[in-house]
Amino acid sequence: xxxxxxxxxxxxxxxxxxxxxxxxFTVLAMAPGDPFEELTLNPNVPPEVRIALRAxxxxxxxxxxxxxxxxxxxxxxxxxxxxxxxxxxxxxxxxRVPITVAIIGISQVLAILVAVPVGVLAASRPYSLFDxxxxxxxxxxxxxxxxFFGLLLILLFSIQLDWLPMVYQTTVRETGWAWWExxxxxxxxxxxxxxxxxxASLVRYVRSSVLDVIKLDYVVTARSxxxxxxxxxxxxVVRNALIPVVTLVALQMPVVFGGxxxxxxxxxxPGIGSxxxxxxxxNDTPVVMGVTFVFACLVVLFNxxxxxxxxxxxxxxxxx
Numbered sequence: 001x002x003x004x005x006x007x008x009x010x011x012x013x014x015x016x017x018x019x020x021x022x023x024x025f026t027v028l029a030m031a032p033g034d035p036f037e038e039l040t041l042n043p044n045v046p047p048e049v050r051i052a053l054r055a056x057x058x059x060x061x062x063x064x065x066x067x068x069x070x071x072x073x074x075x076x077x078x079x080x081x082x083x084x085x086x087x088x089x090x091x092x093x094x095x096r097v098p099i100t101v102a103i104i105g106i107s108q109v110l111a112i113l114v115a116v117p118v119g120v121l122a123a124s125r126p127y128s129l130f131d132x133x134x135x136x137x138x139x140x141x142x143x144x145x146x147x148f149f150g151l152l153l154i155l156l157f158s159i160q161l162d163w164l165p166m167v168y169q170t171t172v173r174e175t176g177w178a179w180w181e182x183x184x185x186x187x188x189x190x191x192x193x194x195x196x197x198x199x200a201s202l203v204r205y206v207r208s209s210v211l212d213v214i215k216l217d218y219v220v221t222a223r224s225x226x227x228x229x230x231x232x233x234x235x236x237v238v239r240n241a242l243i244p245v246v247t248l249v250a251l252q253m254p255v256v257f258g259g260x261x262x263x264x265x266x267x268x269x270p271g272i273g274s275x276x277x278x279x280x281x282x283n284d285t286p287v288v289m290g291v292t293f294v295f296a297c298l299v300v301l302f303n304x305x306x307x308x309x310x311x312x313x314x315x316x317x318x319x320x
Contacts, residue, residue, distance in 0.1 A: 009307045013300050020296040028289055029063045080286035089290040100271035103190050104260055110195030119206025141200025146193050146259045150266040153189045167268040190267050194259055205248050209241040250306035253299045
């Protein structure tokens with residue numbers, strides 16, 4: 001993979017982020033509601049104080065000026081100030097990003113580890129008993145909403161069996177291995193909800209992609225040379241079949257982040273998804289803008305990773 005290919009993909013991500021930031025800022029600026037509505041209803045706050053406060057924050061300026069002020073502040077590392085928490089937005093987000101990224105990242109690894117072998121085995125034995133069971137479970141998996149699956153896991157593992165904690169604990173007193181044990185136990189159910197939901201949808205695409213590649217001439221030629229079935233699948237089929245699957249994983253990242261917001265609410269995980277819900281309910285515009293922009297950056301990052309994987313799976317892509 002050439003450095004020019006990597007540099008080209010990174011440079012393409014910059015205008016994408018700028019365009020996303022323009023759309024997000026414009027939509028939030030036109031949204032109804034006023035962060036200083038409580039001050040308006042408070043008789044103890046004089047009108048001139050409210051006007052001076054709005055002027056100091058630039059809330060009465062045109063939208064395009066407010067956007068350039070926000071963009072220049074972001075580039076300087078100033079993400080704004082939360083109207084509700086009275087804390088800098090970057091501090092709020094940095095406190096919650098690691099939890100969300102860890103849960104989403106591990107859930108995606110789980111989805112791939114489940115989907116790829118199941119999809120390949122189902123495609124290598126089409127219409128067999130294993131293929132029918134895998135398809136049935138996949139249909140059930142991606143048809144079940146994440147919030148419903150999460151509630152089922154809570155009823156089973158937390159209430160009935162009492163194996164896992166029902167809600168995420170932010171303050172863990174244990175240290176050492178005991179601390180890791182607590183963290184793993186309270187992360188199992190959120191990771192299962194996101195990972196199995198994504199994995200169920202990927203199984204169908206892996207199976208379909210492998211079936212398409214198996215019919216190609218070079219695979220038939222490899223079999224005619226006496227190469228074993230397993231070696232043909234691993235060396236000639238899977239690598240080429242994973243290219244459209246990587247595309248699907250990258251395109252579904254917004255859906256995964258949306259599911260993460262719901263999952264964090266169910267299990268009371270202090271991630272950026274729950275922070276976004278709190279900010280929306282409190283009309284905390286700087287936090288909403290910061291969190292949505294972080295979501296956009298993470299989606300663009302995963303798409304960049306997908307482009308890098310394209311170049312690794314098919315080196316011809318890097319030279320186009």
